[in-house]
């Protein structure tokens with residue numbers, strides 16, 4: 001990949017493999033197989049239909065399914081919606097209870113919330129501290145009116161793999177349809193639906209080096225009568241997902257599945273070794289928690305939380321890495337990762353999590369760069385924190401004032417050296433989001449030369465305007481004001 005930034009966010013999306021790009025481009029132009037695969041009357045349509053059939057066979061082969069058990073969709077969100085809404089609505093006369101988990105992707109949770117509005121009741125299982133859903137918990141949650149259990153194959157944030165076989169067996173025994181969201185698992189670990197007790201399985205192309213906007217739903221033959229369409233039109237895909245098939249997307253998905261099937265036996269151990277190397281290189285810092293520890297996990301996903309470090313500041317300092325964080329500092333919601341919260345992680349640890357996800361184009365050198373960068377940045381932020389036992393140089397014997405504190409989202413301490421009525425030197429320690437750190441650093445520069453009576457330069461609202469801090473975060477700047485005011489109060493009468 002041509003970039004100064006190392007891409008370690010393969011669980012968010014993957015680049016399309018060049019071989020997949022080539023296959024897709026043969027389905028679009030005037031010399032390609034651009035026809036409508038439903039047009040059986042001429043050669044253009046028939047050629048497109050052949051390409052679609054080939055792709056369906058490639059997708060099925062990856063899962064050990066039959067080609068006619070594959071429904072093409074636009075991705076895992078659509079597949080999950082079709083599965084959850086389609087199963088529930090077609091079984092409403094048999095029962096109205098659904099079992100799922102708190103750590104599902106929103107593409108399962110939101111359709112479940114929709115169904116609650118339609119009168120269904122949903123049980124959201126809480127995982128254990130490792131992120132696992134115990135099949136016994138599913139057994140205990142199902143009722144005579146349960147019509148659907150939906151538990152993901154592997155979690156997108158922490159990579160924890162569920163006991164799909166164990167959960168499916170319970171559903172089979174009770175005659176309950178079992179759906180699994182396998183968007184993170186397909187192509188990453190072996191999946192054989194000919195032996196797994198799974199009725200319906202969702203996945204998507206862009207997590208396995210295929211195109212975005214292409215996905216599939218595996219529907220076991222015996223489960224089909226219990227699945228109803230949620231969209232209506234030309235009857236394609238057995239009426240379950242009508243609409244002209246996007247030949248190039250379908251062909252890209254097929255090619256991606258064929259490649260994944262070929263590469264999986266070598267890629268899984270290669271990436272698993274990289275993941276372990278990464279963990280070993282980071283764990284030495286101390287105060288690092290492996291999220292999903294003790295559970296079986298995807299080979300290429302590593303999710304860790306750092307004590308004493310704020311996630312957003314950490315990610316910002318790791319400019320050479322493209323990674324994701326469970327921190328909600330900059331996102332619309334104030335809540336950090338609901339998945340880590342469901343595991344019982346406290347807000348600080350949920351807020352300080354990083355997800356590294358490795359992939360086909362990751363090298364050992366990339367992993368080593370990541371290890372060095374994380375070590376550097378975590379050490380830097382920890383030494384900057386008021387929790388550090390290292391006093392900033394020049395801060396010795398100075399008067400200090402604090403705002404916020406341990407366990408809060410912001411903690412600031414200023415160290416002032418004063419002579420009489422005037423600040424001679426100012427140092428700071430800070431824990432918090434990047435905005436907080438930036439304003440604290442600016443403040444430490446602004447204080448020298450100022451007098452006790454007029455120590456504070458301006459107001460938090462003015463600092464926010466100057467530094468581009470969003471209004472929602474003004475509260476954090478009030479903590480900086482608290483620290484400045486604490487310095488004023490502690491200023492000796494005759495220094």
Ligand SMILES: *Cc1c(COP(=O)(O)O)cnc(C)c1O
Nearest residue numbers: 075076077105107156183184204
């Ligand atoms: C990415 C992902 C989805 C959504 O897939 P799209 O193809 O983007 O709609 C659903 N579930 C899981 C577990 C995912 O990782």
